[in-house]
Structure formats: C-alpha cells, structure tokens
Amino acid sequence: xxxxxxxAAGAHLEIVETQAMARSTVIMGRSxxxxxSAILIVLVWWLLALTLSPDVLPGPLPTFRVFWNxxxxxxLHTHFFATMIRxxxxxxxxxxxxxxxxxxxxxxxxxxxxxDLWVMVALTIPGxxxxxxxxxxxxxxxxxxxxxxSITVFPSITINMxxxxxxxxxxxxxxxxxxxxxxxxxxxxxxxPQILPYILxxxxxxxxxxxxxxxxxxxxxxxxxxxxxxNFWFQVYDMRQVLAWTLFFTIIMLxxxxxxxxxxxxxxFAWRPRIKV
Amino acid sequence: xxxxxxxxxxxxxxxxxSSKRGLLALSEVNFAIKxxxxxxILGPSGCGKSTILNILGGLDATYEGEVLVxxxxxxxxxxxxxxxxxxxxxxxxxxxxxxxxxxxxxLESVGHPRSAARETAQSFINLVGLTGFEHHYPYxxxxxxxxxxxxxRAFAVDPDILYMDEPFSSLDEITARSLREELLEIxxxxxxxxxxxxxxxxxxxxxxxxxxxxTRRPGRIYEEVTVDLPRxxxxxxxxxxxxxxxxxxxxxxxxxxxxxxxxx
Ligand SMILES: Nc1ncnc2c1ncn2[C@@H]1O[C@H](COP(=O)(O)OP(=O)(O)OP(=O)(O)O)[C@@H](O)[C@H]1O
Ligand SMILES: [Mg+2]
Numbered sequence: 001x002x003x004x005x006x007x008a009a010g011a012h013l014e015i016v017e018t019q020a021m022a023r024s025t026v027i028m029g030r031s032x033x034x035x036x037s038a039i040l041i042v043l044v045w046w047l048l049a050l051t052l053s054p055d056v057l058p059g060p061l062p063t064f065r066v067f068w069n070x071x072x073x074x075x076l077h078t079h080f081f082a083t084m085i086r087x088x089x090x091x092x093x094x095x096x097x098x099x100x101x102x103x104x105x106x107x108x109x110x111x112x113x114x115x116d117l118w119v120m121v122a123l124t125i126p127g128x129x130x131x132x133x134x135x136x137x138x139x140x141x142x143x144x145x146x147x148x149x150s151i152t153v154f155p156s157i158t159i160n161m162x163x164x165x166x167x168x169x170x171x172x173x174x175x176x177x178x179x180x181x182x183x184x185x186x187x188x189x190x191x192x193p194q195i196l197p198y199i200l201x202x203x204x205x206x207x208x209x210x211x212x213x214x215x216x217x218x219x220x221x222x223x224x225x226x227x228x229x230x231n232f233w234f235q236v237y238d239m240r241q242v243l244a245w246t247l248f249f250t251i252i253m254l255x256x257x258x259x260x261x262x263x264x265x266x267x268x269f270a271w272r273p274r275i276k277v
Numbered sequence: 278x279x280x281x282x283x284x285x286x287x288x289x290x291x292x293x294x295s296s297k298r299g300l301l302a303l304s305e306v307n308f309a310i311k312x313x314x315x316x317x318i319l320g321p322s323g324c325g326k327s328t329i330l331n332i333l334g335g336l337d338a339t340y341e342g343e344v345l346v347x348x349x350x351x352x353x354x355x356x357x358x359x360x361x362x363x364x365x366x367x368x369x370x371x372x373x374x375x376x377x378x379x380x381x382x383x384l385e386s387v388g389h390p391r392s393a394a395r396e397t398a399q400s401f402i403n404l405v406g407l408t409g410f411e412h413h414y415p416y417x418x419x420x421x422x423x424x425x426x427x428x429x430r431a432f433a434v435d436p437d438i439l440y441m442d443e444p445f446s447s448l449d450e451i452t453a454r455s456l457r458e459e460l461l462e463i464x465x466x467x468x469x470x471x472x473x474x475x476x477x478x479x480x481x482x483x484x485x486x487x488x489x490x491x492t493r494r495p496g497r498i499y500e501e502v503t504v505d506l507p508r509x510x511x512x513x514x515x516x517x518x519x520x521x522x523x524x525x526x527x528x529x530x531x532x533x534x535x536x537x538x539x540x541x
Binding site: 174175179180189190193270271273 | 335356359361365367371375385386415416440
C-alpha cells in the first residue's frame with residue numbers, strides 16, 4: 001500500500017500527555033468524597049440526637065455501644081448467620097429459576113406469548129402475599145421462608161434475562177459460524193458475554209430486593225434472624241437496639257453492593273465506553 | 278482449470294412465517310469462479326447479493342440448486358472442513374475483546390493453538406496498519422479501523438476463499454480507497470479466491486478480474502464482464518472509466534428493458 005494513502009487513513013498511534021487526572025487520583029478523590037459524605041450523615045444524626053430525647057433518636061455513640069455489646073455477646077453472629085443463609089439460598093434459587101425461565105422465554109416465541117402475562121402477574125403480587133401463602137401451605141419453617149423469598153424475587157430476574165436473551169446479536173453468532181467456532185466456544189465466548197451484563201444487573205437488583213423481603217419474612221414467621229431481632233426490639237420499644245440492627249444490616253448490604261458487585265462489574269465491563277453524565 | 282466455486286441453478290425463496298407464500302429472492306443463478314480469481318458481484322440494493330454470500334458462506338442452508346466448492350457439494354461438506362474468510366458489511370467485532378483478541382478468537386476457532394494464534398494475529402495487525410492498537414477495544418477505534426480489524430481477522434485464518442459483502446460501503450471514499458489498495462496488495466501476495474459484493478461499479482471495475490451483473494429482484498446474473506486491464510490499476514486510468522461507463526449504461530438499459538417489459 002502506498003505510504004501517502006496509509007497516511008491519509010490515519011492509523012497512527014501517538015501517545016500524548018493529556019490534561020486529565022491520572023485514574024488513581026480520580027479514584028482517590030471519589031473515595032474521599034464517599035468518606036466525607038458518610039461522616040456528614042453521622043454528624044447530622046448526632047446533631048439531631050442532641051435536640052431529641054433518647055427514646056426518639058439515640059445518638060451515634062450509644063447506638064454504637066449497643067451494637068458493640070451485641071457483637072461481643074455473640075447475638076449478632078447468630079442472627080446475622082441465619083439471615084445470610086436465607087438470603088443466600090433464596091438468591092440462588094431465584095437466580096436459577098429466573099435465568100432458566102428468562103432464557104426459555106427469550107428463545108421461544110411461543111413460550112413468551114403465553115408466559116409474559118404470568119410473569120407480569122407474578123411481579124405484581126406483593127412479596128407479603130407470597131410469604132403468607134408459603135407459610136400457610138408449608139408451615140412456619142425454613143423451607144417455606146426460602147420458597148417465599150425465591151418466588152418474590154424471581155420474576156424480576158426472569159424479566160432481566162428475557163430481555164438479555166432477546167438482545168443477543170445474531171450477527172455475531174453468524175460471524176462466529178463463518179470461522180467454524182464450535183458450539184461450546186460459541187456459547188461461552190459469544191453468547192455468555194452478551195448476556196452477562198443482564199445477569200449482573202439482575203443479581204444486583206435481586207439482591208437489593210431480597211434483603212428487604214428476607215427481613216420482612218423473618219419478622220412474620222421466623223424465630224431468629226435480623227428481621228426477628230428488629231421486631232423483638234420494636235416490641236419492647238428499645239430504640240437503640242432497633243437503630244443498631246438497622247445500621248448493621250445497612251452497612252453489610254452496602255459492603256456487598258459496593259465492595260463486591262460493583263467491583264466485579266467494573267472488572268468485567270472494561271470494554272464498554274464509560275458513560276459520563 | 279477446475280472451478281473453485283461453482284453455482285448451478287441456485288434459487289432462493291424466503292418463506293413468510295408458516296404461510297405458503299414467499300418471496301423469490303434468487304432465480305436461476307449460475308456461475309463458476311476459478312482458483313485465485315477476484316470476482317465482483319454488482320447489483321442494485323435488494324437484488325440478493327448478500328443472500329448469495331450467506332448461502333456460499335454456509336449461513337443459510339435452505340436453498341434450491343447446487344453449490345460446489347472444489348467439486349464437492351456444500352451441503353455434504355462438514356462445516357469444520359470449510360476454510361473461508363467472511364467480511365461482513367459491518368465489522369462484526371466482539372465488543373468485549375481487544376483488536377488482538379478478536380483475531381485470536383477466529384484463529385482459535387479454526388483450531389490454532391493459543392500461543393501461535395497471538396503471533397499470527399500480530400502479523401496480520403501489522404499488515405493492515407493497526408500496529409499499536411492491539412489492545413484497543415472496538416469502541417476505541419474508528420469505523421475504518423474496525424473494518425481493517427475484520428479484514429485482518431478474515432485473512433488471518435488463511436482461508437481458501439474470501440467472501441466480502443460490501444465491506445467498504447459504509448466508509449468515506451478516502452479510507453475506502455486505502456483499504457481497497459490494501460486488499461489488492463494482500464490478494465497479490467496470497468492469491469486467495471475472492472468473491473466481493475458491491476453496488477459500486479467503479480469499485481468493481483477497479484478490483485476484479487470479472488464482474489457478475491445482477492438484475493433486480495428476483496436476482497439473476499444477466500451478464501459477466503471480464504476486466505482485462507493490467508494491474509496495478511490506477512483509479513484515473515481512462516480505460517477503467519470507459520469500462521465503468523459501459524457497465525453503467527448496460528445496466529441502465531437492462532433495468533430499463535426489464536421495466537418496460539414488465540410495464541407492457
Ligand atoms: N431473512 C430474510 N427474510 C425474508 N426476506 C429476506 C431476508 N433476507 C433478505 N430478504 C429479501 O431478499 C432480497 C434480497 O436481499 P439481500 O439482502 O440479499 O439484498 P442485497 O442485494 O444484499 O441488498 P443490499 O445491497 O441492500 O445489501 C430482499 O428483497 C429482501 O427483502
Ligand atoms: Mg446486502
């Protein structure tokens with residue numbers, strides 16, 4: 001190829017110094033902002049607590065003391081563990097069911113035609129109804145709780161997966177066929193990467209929902225778990241305990257959301273342009 | 278010389294859902310291409326050019342008639358045995374893979390070991406002038422650079438036949454020119470059999486040994502034009518212009534005739 005033509009096509013890589021801040025600086029700046037906003041929340045809480053009676057709003061320090069006490073007496077572990085098992089199993093079953101149902105609906109138009117109404121109905125029914133139904137049918141036990149959790153969350157996962165499978169770009173599959181890619185390679189290297197964003201979105205959404213449902217279910221029919229403890233302290237009107245449990249639970253949720261899911265997402269999606277809003 | 282690709286009485290009907298009605302996209306397509314030949318299919322939009330390539334490329338197996346590659350029917354050749362490179366109208370890169378890994382994807386698909394694939398990929402990246410962009414993702418490339426990647430990918434698998442479906446039609450003329458020259462250069466070195474689809478008659482005249490002219494739907498090849506101009510060709514060669522004019526006039530009169538016949 002002629003040099004002048006190549007020149008015109010402009011395939012040159014030039015590394016230039018840019019004005020933009022280094023990535024690490026940006027990340028550090030963001031983390032600092034997060035820490036500052038957390039401190040701000042505690043500060044506001046503290047100021048509010050000064051003006052209100054401890055029965056209405058205990059301050060951060062007494063709340064933390066209660067939390068610490070729960071921790072060293074082992075109360076925290078027991079109930080937290082019970083909740084985590086329910087969340088984990090419920091999430092697992094909801095994901096399995098949702099991915100399966102969503103994939104089938106995305107692949108087969110006939111199933112989609114029939115099932116989309118079911119999914120809409122399933123999505124509309126409040127989680128509370130599933131909980132009551134499940135407890136009434138299966139009794140007040142662990143299995144019933146996990147069933148209720150799974151059923152409540154699985155419709156939204158189904159919908160995500162359904163969209164994802166419908167969005168698979170068949171042109172990329174054709175491309176891989178012209179290179180004789182084996183069905184296995186096609187599945188893992190062409191199809192899965194296309195659905196992965198949907199699976200991840202589904203799990204983040206599902207997890208957010210599942211915490212709330214689980215606490216509710218524990219409050220209604222379980223003898224342990226974070227939801228049970230919240231209800232217990234509510235019954236005896238101990239504001240510090242209610243706050244301590246809420247706080248603890250929120251922090252754990254945030255750690256999982258920001259510390260794990262968000263990191264996984266960033267790592268997997270390096271290939272996508274960063275959207276600046 | 279034995280034909281590399283031979284198509285006999287190819288007919289294609291697109292069925293509308295489950296109904297009995299259908300759309301006749303190709304009727305009676307016949308042609309033969311020699312090994313190492315560069316052939317263009319030229320025809321108006323919607324005449325069935327992509328349909329032909331899809332069938333030859335093994336992406337569409339529902340057709341009537343016969344397609345022979347090296348004398349063997351396409352339908353009886355196991356797909357793993359086909360060694361083709363397919364360049365689509367759009368780059369069709371995997372957006373989650375870098376330039377290098379898009380090419381190694383194709384190489385590993387056709388059975389290259391991983392380590393060798395990287396080296397081969399790199400040499401084809403250099404060939405299309407993308408050195409330095411190995412680790413860029415498709416979204417970080419311009420349209421022309423994406424198309425180069427897809428060209429590198431098709432050539433890297435060392436195919437016997439290359440099918441190209443209007444690969445430059447979405448690019449600006451300057452980029453398209455540079456890629457055409459690049460393509461001819463690679464073809465000169467490797468002497469693959471190339472079947473190139475276009476609706477740009479100047480492009481067809483510049484590139485090919487022979488041009489198949491197609492009618493409007495239902496598509497049919499109504500004439501073959503041999504381009505016996507010496508290579509390398511210059512775009513401003515008056516003989517190229519003359520031939521191009523002849524093709525366009527011929528085309529317009531044929532379409533006109535067909536229209537007239539239909540109207541009568
Ligand atoms: N999957 C399909 N289902 C039904 N009809 C189709 C399908 N693909 C193509 N067709 C029809 O077949 C005809 C030929 O289409 P084809 O894509 O081969 O045209 P083309 O010559 O490549 O046109 P262009 O230059 O615009 O790409 C068109 O009229 C189109 O409507
Ligand atoms: Mg086409």
